[in-house]
Amino acid sequence: MTYMAAEEDEGPPRIEPTSFDLIVVGTGLPESIIAAAAASAGKTVLQINPDPYYHSPFASLSPKDLISFLHLHSATTSDHDYTDFRTVDSPTDQTTDSSFNILPLSTRPLYSSVEVHVYSPEKVLDDSLQKEFNLDLAGPRVLFCADPMVDLIVDVDVQNCMSFMSVDTSYCIYDECQKGKGGGLLWNSVPGSRNAIFRDRSLSLKEKNQLMRFFKLLQAHYHSNSKSSTTTSNEEDDENNSSMKITPEDLETPFVEFLTCKIRLSPKLTSIILYAITMADYEQDNVEACKKDIVKTKVGIDRLMLYHKSVGRFRGATGAMLYPIYGQGELAHFFCRRAAIMGGISITQMPVVGLLVDKDVGNYKGVKLVTGQELFSHHLILAPTFVIPPGLTTPSVSPQDVYYDFVQQDAREKVVRGICITDNSFKPDVANCLVFYTPKSLCPDQMTSVRIFQLSSNVRACPSGMFVVYLSTICGDVVQGKRSINAAKEALFSTSVSGNSEDNSRDPLRENTVVKVKPTLLWSTLYIQELIMGGFDCVSSTPMPDGNLQYSHVVDAALKLFQKMYPDDEFFPKKMPWWNEVVENGACLSEG
């Protein structure tokens, strides 16, 4: 239930009750999932939205809002407190109860180097159009039909509130010149299923055979694994498959080695699998570059299996991936609503100015709102924008339970994200699609793959007749990351209607397509996002969106934080009477 300010005459609104099991500051996706999970587990939950923009940094915003949000949270402007932009009369450092100290809560910049290019202001920036855009702050990002996020939604979405659209197709752009084959950049559609392999026009017959055999090997591997766990499988079957087994040693080898040496896939197929299906970031066959991000076979085949399980999970979903209509923000919104349904209280646009700390022990007790009200809870979850103030102690948490990271990532790593609004699709007849530029396919110093996601008006990303394109890449070196994104933009779009025909040699569209004119950019932005990690300590914080295409880290982070806080409670208990029905009608995830 949204608590709205009441009793206008008596100054700032007061929140009742004042003590909770859990206070969540932030309405981003992980915060919202935790709030919903805790509320579902019967905890008393207060969710506070401290920011003028809902669900950030997982929000879907209009172009104007997006830019103001980025500026608000970027390095140049955000070295100050919330109180600076929201003037409230009663900022008190004094607490009503003298047994607490107040540690002021400060924020940190989340973004930097925000660039905006407006080519057609009338088409994008007109006020009447703003509500027709839903631009994701954390794009590109998709759901796999069989991933944990979708499972969670299927479990939780009783009323069938969410609706999704299938991603039509994906392409992997792979530079054959670089592999010494000649032929330049080719748009290869990503064949993720048996029939996609059959239909594919760019694979050779041999490649089709190899790929399908590999897929079969995977299925046999998973089948035998699942069988041996339930029953002692019959020996005859084992003998038949003995030649078709992935050994435990194989699982520990680098995936790229497994694909090229063991399965003997062609370089093209290896690239497609590595970068467009298992979504590797760094160039896998460059030992130097990917020291930190080598995809092991075990991980690789797990991701491939996720892809396979995703194809055909839902009737009506044509591919492996889904995208929520009205944008990513819908997901966070969905869980916020779930928290409210389960009895959680949420208050909006209410900055938190400080944390209440026990004077003697120094551990967390509660928060102080900008209105001066003090609220108490056992646990606190903070959005990544907040810096956990030093000086907190955690007597209740033993040191080995403290942990900070969910995914090991290089601290210097950042994500470069770009959003483009264009007047046309890359490919005729394709509305929503993914494009993967493999490392070094754009420029020689492109160390990581660049992921691109085009969305059309049919997911309400933009007014009809336009397309929204998200680009992202992980980078250690910001300059180089930006160069990759800009190279991709240059390869895909033109900035004016006329100037596009000179650059034929690098035009990826010349193969397999009839389109000769690149889509024209109407508006674009580029920004660098910090990869702030979440952690569990005296107070817990949630992570920023990672550089991946999926939501797995979000679900993972939410689950881990929940389990740390409530080790005895179930994360979204499934024993509710309606549960079975919903799973059977998995189609409740019907696309729009």
Added chain:
Amino acid sequence: MHGRPRKAPTEEEQEASVVKGAKLRSIQAKFFQFHHTNTYTKEALEVNAKLLEMNPEFITGWNYRKLAVQYHLEAAQSDEDSIKSILDEELKVVESALMTNFKSYGAWHHRKWVLNMGHSSTDRELFLLKKFQKLDARNFHAWNYRRFVTALKNIPDEEELQYTTDMIYENFSNYSAWHNRSVLLSRLLKEEVEGYYPKEKVLTEEFEFVRNALFTDPDDQSGWFYHLWLLDQTVKLEHLLVSSWPPNGSNVNVSDYCALSPSLSSISRTLPLILCFSEAVGGINSSTVSVVCESNMDSNLTWTPISVDKSGFARTWLTYLTFSSEPMHPSRNYLVKVSIANSEGIISSAGFCCSNPSHMAFTVCLPSSNTEFDEGPDIERIDWSEENFSSNQLHSENLGLINSFNELTISGGNKKTYETNAKIIADEIAYCRELLSEMDCKIGKLTLARLLLAYDALSSASRGVQDQNMFQYKEILELYHDLMKLDPPHFQYYKDQYSLVFLKQELANEESLLKYCYQYRDSTSLSNNSLCLCLRGLSLSQIGCIEQLLWVQMLDLSNNGIRSIEGLESLQLLCCLNLSNNKICSFSALEPLRLLKSLKVLDISHNEIGAHPIDTRRYLCASPLSHASDWKREEFVVSGPEMTIYWDAFSIFSGLNLRQLSVTGNPIADKKFKLFLCKLLPAMKWLDDEKLR
């Protein structure tokens, strides 16, 4: 719909089915009451509709509905509205029945029956089909019905072909879609519809299309089925005539063959003429085949198809040339010219017309007087033991007779087409090898063997001669050899194919053929030619290449693994046949012998006849009884109680005039059986080792 294991019903389900059964019985009782009283009231029809919805398989229910519809239509006379409402109701009933079971034959049939009346709109039908094909894309009922509806709606074949493409793109593991594709393409190719001509272009495209399926998942059979169909379309040879006896260019001494005349009368100027075709043909008569002789010859020829069935189609056709009068010059050779397919009328069993005339000629030497053929009492028993055969000292005249057809050039067929098709096959061979280099694949190996064989046939046809040597025969044999090991359940099939290819190689070539020819020691016991073709101990499982063997009179097939002698009926000159030590397991497997009217000596000892209480062949092949119209009923009765046990032996031997028969070493060959044979074959002189009279 496919590959789903059936679960044992739970207790609740069992209970539910008991309840359903009781309900069904009560409705059924009501229905029968209406049915028996010819009641077609609204109530009666409703009961019937309910019954059919519960159990769409109830054929009587559908028949009743047809009667009711006819009754009401009569009453409605020609009022369009009421006719339409009657029929619409039927369509509704069918729909709800199909919802219960969309594989109900009765329901689909009823729908066709209603639509055939022509009063209903067909618009809904495609929509309905879409729904059913979404449920199960391979459901052949729906595909069948689709063909019916598209014919009714005159939807062009091209459109339907696109539909099969779409369905295959959705999931290529769809036998029905591939099958419909072959049906549609056959029509489009036959009618040479624009875009589907020339045939070679279409075939190339189709091979490419299906190749994607084969490479993507070689374990899926549906694509291979279509591939096999395509292969068949590509190797179709237009020339039908393969060989003849007497062979083209040979010289025949008529008196040598007088014993082969249909009746053992004194007519000694009779000569059999045998034509052998590449497939079963019909329409051979004196107008489609002309035979002209310098000497006086009865030109009114009667052609007989040599076939176990009565279809009128056969691979081999036989007639007897009768030279009626005394020759003017006894020592002279007279030319006989044969022209085949002069006029249209020869049709293959596949409906293919033979329009390419072939010509051949041979010379005959007529005896100066009627030399009586006499089977003297001094005729000796034929002894098949090896020492009685010596490697041949062939006379040159014999050689000409053996060389059945190699000289005859094939005039028919478009050589250019064969050349193009041979190229298509060559491409397929290359792709097949590529696939096999990637993985071991049984069906791939089998297909490669078939492709290689097809390539040989096409490339020799394109050169206009029947080839003496097969290029890749060693490889083909190796492939079948591998397959026998790789795929034991289909061992026998591979073995049969192996035998055919082996024989084709060994017998098509004059040089190697001669290696198998032996001279029987004592030519006096044989009417004339004592040359024996000895294919002993080659582990053959069936015989083939019969067109090269029309000349054979003495054939030794002993010590092989022969189970079937299919095709042997073509050897119309055959006198002596040794089938001992083989795997023949029933008399019905010997059915071709019935057509060998010249057969005098037969050895079927040491086989497995009678070993198996049930003759499974009878279920696979047409029963001899179904073709037994030439049996005389009296004979049947006279032969007494043994007939019920030995009727199949009777069906084989009763028409033969055997002089010598060996049956020992078969489980059936006991004393009783031998007695039966003596009764059945009064002219028999030797049974096993015993001299009878």
